[in-house]
Amino acid sequence: MSTLHVTGGCVYTADEEHRVHPDGGILARDGRIVAVGPSAEVAAAAQGLPEVETIDARGMMVMPGFVNAHWHDLAAVRFGPRGTLRPVSDRGDAAVFMALGGDLTQISMAFDAFTGLIDRLTWDEALAIARYSLLTQLRTGVTTLGDVGSVNRPQALATAARQLGMRCAVSTWAADGVCDPGGPGFKRTRDTDEVLREAEDLLRECAGAGDGLVRALPSIVYGVNMSDELAAGMGELVRRFDVPFATHVGALRHEGAVTRACFGAKPVERFARAGLLSSRFMAVHCAFLDDDERRLLLDAGAHISHSPAKYGATGESALSETRAIPELRRAGLTVSVSTDGGPLLVPGMVEEMRFAWSAYNEMFADPTEVRASDALAMGTRLPAEGLGWADDVGSLQAGHLADLVMVRADDWRYLLTSRPLEAFLAMGSSADVDTVVAGGRVLVRDGRPVHADDAEIRAGYLDALTSFSARCLGAEPGAVARALSR
Numbered sequence: 183m184s185t186l187h188v189t190g191g192c193v194y195t196a197d198e199e200h201r202v203h204p205d206g207g208i209l210a211r212d213g214r215i216v217a218v219g220p221s222a223e224v225a226a227a228a229q230g231l232p233e234v235e236t237i238d239a240r241g242m243m244v245m246p247g248f249v250n251a252h253w254h255d256l257a258a259v260r261f262g263p264r265g266t267l268r269p270v271s272d273r274g275d276a277a278v279f280m281a282l283g284g285d286l287t288q289i290s291m292a293f294d295a296f297t298g299l300i301d302r303l304t305w306d307e308a309l310a311i312a313r314y315s316l317l318t319q320l321r322t323g324v325t326t327l328g329d330v331g332s333v334n335r336p337q338a339l340a341t342a343a344r345q346l347g348m349r350c351a352v353s354t355w356a357a358d359g360v361c362d363p364g365g366p367g368f369k370r371t372r373d374t375d376e377v378l379r380e381a382e383d384l385l386r387e388c389a390g391a392g393d394g395l396v397r398a399l400p401s402i403v404y405g406v407n408m409s410d411e412l413a414a415g416m417g418e419l420v421r422r423f424d425v426p427f428a429t430h431v432g433a434l435r436h437e438g439a440v441t442r443a444c445f446g447a448k449p450v451e452r453f454a455r456a457g458l459l460s461s462r463f464m465a466v467h468c469a470f471l472d473d474d475e476r477r478l479l480l481d482a483g484a485h486i487s488h489s490p491a492k493y494g495a496t497g498e499s500a501l502s503e504t505r506a507i508p509e510l511r512r513a514g515l516t517v518s519v520s521t522d523g524g525p526l527l528v529p530g531m532v533e534e535m536r537f538a539w540s541a542y543n544e545m546f547a548d549p550t551e552v553r554a555s556d557a558l559a560m561g562t563r564l565p566a567e568g569l570g571w572a573d574d575v576g577s578l579q580a581g582h583l584a585d586l587v588m589v590r591a592d593d594w595r596y597l598l599t600s601r602p603l604e605a606f607l608a609m610g611s612s613a614d615v616d617t618v619v620a621g622g623r624v625l626v627r628d629g630r631p632v633h634a635d636d637a638e639i640r641a642g643y644l645d646a647l648t649s650f651s652a653r654c655l656g657a658e659p660g661a662v663a664r665a666l667s668r
């Protein structure tokens with residue numbers, strides 16, 4: 183039986199009472215926490231146990247492993263639009279795509295095109311890209327990931343997660359058409375039954391996995407890429423397999439009008455009609471709603487995952503334009519933060535928690551609207567609830583898996599503060615993550631992976647990206663080579 187003893191840290195449990203142990207410890211046996219509390223008490227519990235691995239956490243904060251419930255592996259399209267070939271100067275940028283309320287036709291076309299790209303990834307490319315992507319999450323403190331559709335294969339993400347030792351709820355890229363309200367409305371581009379078959383195969387595979395690291399998270403990419411038949415079929419699968427379901431909904435200002443024009447119904451209403459609206463419905467972004475849609479979400483007890491630190495860079499206005507997300511939170515819905523994804527790296531969980539902490543308080547002129555401890559819960563326990571994984575991860579308590587993030591809190595930024603979490607959210611970043619533990623196993627130490635070779639994963643990714651970009655994205659080899667040499 184392996185035993186891990188963390189001692190002398192400032193332990194933020196993120197449990198329901200938001201308990202903090204300023205000189206705290208954690209004892210884990212065989213991957214699960216058996217004691218958490220003041221260091222002296224935990225040390226007494228550890229006494230006499232054989233082969234104890236001890237981490238001296240003096241000068242550090244200890245938090246639950248971050249749970250990023252809404253993420254996409256888009257590292258395969260780094261040489262696509264909005265990727266690495268943009269000019270170094272931002273002066274020629276225009277407000278396009280998701281900006282100014284969203285160009286839904288262009289967005290649904292872009293999302294539809296991803297299906298063909300996923301099919302053209304070789305297995306070796308898919309796995310190399312997945313390993314790189316997952317490592318960027320792991321090293322920033324994420325121990326549990328929710329994939330809400332990726333330009334990658336779920337099997338590659340699952341394999342990479344197992345190799346790295348982190349948890350991942352994987353998904354298929356479920357979309358069966360495009361929306362063009364100026365043209366013929368909704369146009370089907372894929373066989374719906376085939377899309378559903380892929381989702382069902384994945385659900386079966388994951389149900390049989392049983393290793394604690396990989397689960398299935400059925401999702402539909404976006405309502406503007408979804409026929410009513412796809413929604414109904416997914417509703418049936420979600421009920422049959424009794425799993426959570428995630429989708430982007432109410433994400434953009436123009437989504438409601440386009441959805442009504444193409445489908446004759448409101449975005450949230452369409453999911454409700456398909457029987458998908460329940461307490462296991464994870465609504466991503468979810469800001470542009472009318473009163474009926476708000477009521478539907480409240481009555482269902484849906485979960486909202488949003489990515490406040492990411493909206494500005496893409497020209498989205500999901501936080502402050504309608505205030506729906508903070509208002510639904512006030513009305514009782516569980517709201518968590520997540521990173522979302524992009525061709526280039528997006529802000530990490532630390533940045534998302536920081537933004538929620540500062541932006542909500544600014545919106546309501548009240549520093550207790552979202553306390554630092556609330557922000558931490560929004561990145562740990564609450565998203566674990568959204569993923570249906572909260573019995574195992576998301577807070578530090580006896581019986582839970584020992585998934586931990588440790589951050590040094592003893593430099594100039596923390597001088598004389600009684601609240602290291604506030605100092606961390608104010609001046610810290612994802613790059614400050616020092617140690618990551620999952621299931622009692624140290625996976626990252628001094629910011630570097632312990633069991634995986636950082637340089638090899640990076641080199642493997644760049645090789646895969648070079649071949650895939652030239653073959654499938656039409657990237658000019660000279661431009662790729664110049665970018666890689668930068």
Ligand SMILES: [Zn+2]
Pocket residue numbers: 252253254330430466522523
């Ligand atoms: Zn997303």
